[in-house]
Amino acid sequence: MGLQTVTNDRNYISPNILAFHKLEHQEFHPFFIKPKTLSSLALLILILNLLARSDFLSILAERLTKQVEGRFLGSLRSRGAMIGTVFAFTSFASIHYPNTLMVRPHPIFWRALMGLFSLYAMAMTYLFLLPVEEVR
Numbered sequence: 159m160g161l162q163t164v165t166n167d168r169n170y171i172s173p174n175i176l177a178f179h180k181l182e183h184q185e186f187h188p189f190f191i192k193p194k195t196l197s198s199l200a201l202l203i204l205i206l207n208l209l210a211r212s213d214f215l216s217i218l219a220e221r222l223t224k225q226v227e228g229r230f231l232g233s234l235r236s237r238g239a240m241i242g243t244v245f246a247f248t249s250f251a252s253i254h255y256p257n258t259l260m261v262r263p264h265p266i267f268w269r270a271l272m273g274l275f276s277l278y279a280m281a282m283t284y285l286f287l288l289p290v291e292e293v294r
Contacts, residue, residue, distance in 0.1 A: 195253060195254075198249075198253050199253065202246065202249045202250070202253075206242065206245075206246055209242055209245075210242070215238030215239070215241050215242050216237075216238040218238065218241060219237035219238040219240075219241060222237075222241075223237060244274075244277060247273055247276075247277055248270050248273045248274055248277070249270075250273070251269055251270060251272060251273020251274075251276065252266050252267075252269045252270040252273060253269075255269040255272050255273060256269075257269070258272070
């Protein structure tokens, strides 16, 4: 008896080789492939400046929070600032985090999602380090 081996046909591309094929150059418009780090960060600073000078984040926080016994929990300004911080970190992550193997719908989506996962991990770490009475 001999050992049985499976041979792949010539059309098979293994996942390791597929990662080095640069499929994004074939699937996406060149505008979305060329890095635009400085212009993206300048646009982020402009958007954050406009959000800081307007009441948009406070209005958004007011709509997202529920009223409890006729008063809001926490300050609306601090909740608006927290929403702005999440937006800023997610934007920064979508610009600077490395690409993953997943390319659809677009690598920027997966980098932003990884940034949200990082924020979640930081929030959970913060809650785990607090005393139980303060967390409740």
